[in-house]
Amino acid sequence: MRAPRPPRDHACMDSVRIRLMSRDDLPAAERAAAVAFLEGDRLSRRVSEPEPEPPTAEESRRWIELVGYFLSVDPAGCWIAEEGRDVVGFAISQNRGALWYLATYGVLPGRQGKGIGRRLMDAVLDHAGGRPVLLSSTVHPAATRRYRLAGFTLHPQMRMVGTVDRSTLPAVRGLREGRDDDLEWMDRLDTAVRGAGHGPDHAHMLETLRLVVSDASDRRGYVYIDERRGRPELLAADRPETAQNLLWEALASTRGDTLVNCITTGNHWAVDVGLAARLDIGQEGYIAVRGMPAPAPYLASGHYL
Ligand SMILES: CC(C)(COP(=O)(O)OP(=O)(O)OC[C@H]1O[C@@H](n2cnc3c(N)ncnc32)[C@H](O)[C@@H]1OP(=O)(O)O)[C@@H](O)C(=O)NCCC(=O)NCCS
Incomplete structure (x- = not known):
């Protein structure tokens, strides 16, 4: 409508x-x-x-x-x-x-x-x-108008939805549960991927979300998983292969319908995982940026970006 x-x-x-x-x-x-x-x-x-x-x-x-x-x-x-x-x-x-x-x-x-x-x-x-x-924008016409008039570039977002076909889940190695003492290198990774660390937001997310990390020096990345809602919430990685491993781990921990959100065109690695898991592609809103590129490999969190 x-x-x-x-x-x-x-x-x-x-x-x-x-x-x-x-x-x-x-x-x-x-x-x-x-x-x-x-x-x-x-x-x-x-x-x-x-x-x-x-x-x-x-x-x-x-x-x-x-x-x-x-x-x-x-x-x-x-x-x-x-x-x-x-x-x-x-x-x-x-x-x-x-x-x-x-x-x-x-x-x-x-x-x-x-x-x-x-x-x-x-x-x-x-x-x-x-x-x-x-920021991550809804499709509301007044919101997109407001952001574009403020000089933002609007990157359309895809989203993958459905129930994971568990027979497609690969064996993923090299990941472990994240801890407080991972936050320092995670902030450095954030800086490389989106220009600044999440700082205190990491500790805040850690209170309610599950954190899974890949900490090998040539394969760094992390994903927060909202186990209550059964979906990944924020993912950052040094390369698409690391990001794909982390996303598979997040999908393996979902039960029932899931949602992988905030997928910009620079993050087709996430579309490939979603399709392999037999999720469907949809479209929803925009990642809006000014003075920076749209981050990749990266799936933003709606609230912590
Ligand atoms: C986005 C939002 C905060 C903007 O607030 P607002 O008070 O309507 O904003 P403004 O009146 O300053 O500006 C809206 C602009 O869009 C236009 N607009 C408003 N409603 C519109 C509509 N339904 N369709 C097209 N344009 C519209 C206005 O004319 C104005 O443009 P102008 O300044 O060139 O005249 C408000 O619309 C909103 O709360 N939307 C629902 C929640 C949401 O999606 N929030 C954004 C989260 S990312």
Whole structure:
């Protein structure tokens, strides 16, 4: 379904204040995010996909925990749009060394198309300074318009979906479970692949995700696996062969439907693994970059990039 384009109405702009987020804003920002993304998912849903559901109480709790974490690490990147006492929009960005990324961004459906998103984007890009910028975009027409007008290059993303045919799983060697003391070389690998380490994000991911690494000096790479949702969450490697081994390991640990997301054209190694595992190719959104190439071999995480 095509999103109805809201009328260009810049009246009442003065009643909307763009300001830094505080911890007290987290519950209201979470409610705004739930509504903005539910409506966005409804508009972009394909007929073959199930009707999107509002977040469960557990998902809402996780959003608050995640954004609370971003707020504790880099509060100057976290902004909200406020009208009266209501949160009507939010943009959560983070600087990590030489890189800026956008973790999440939304405006309440009834308030879209009035320039609130542009003002939020201006605030967070100001925080980026001159850093290269990276984000994963939905297909929402206002989002892609906003990013392209801000000078981002949009790289269409593929995604592999379905249930892994377990008879296709190869024997993978040279991998082990990751630990705290791997994070240092993982940050160096991140720097080579996407221009900056994930820094504290690694420790944060390690709290809830399984980490598998390949640490031979000529085959370095890692993958975080979300075992609850049965899918790889973030993968970085020094070469496509290492990346493929890690992705096979992640697919071996899934049960039922899985999703390999954020596959840009520079990452066809992931398409080849997905096809061999008898998953289907789909398309979903964009990796958007400015001042840097789209990372490879790399599968970005939607929130930690
Ligand atoms: C993306 C989003 C935050 C933008 O907020 P916004 O307040 O609508 O943004 P703005 O009004 O500043 O700008 C949107 C631009 O797209 C245009 N636009 C808005 N809705 C549109 C639509 N349905 N179709 C096409 N263009 C649209 C606006 O006219 C405006 O362009 P302009 O500045 O040249 O006039 C908001 O649309 C949203 O929350 N979307 C759903 C959640 C989402 O997908 N977030 C992005 C995550 S990556």
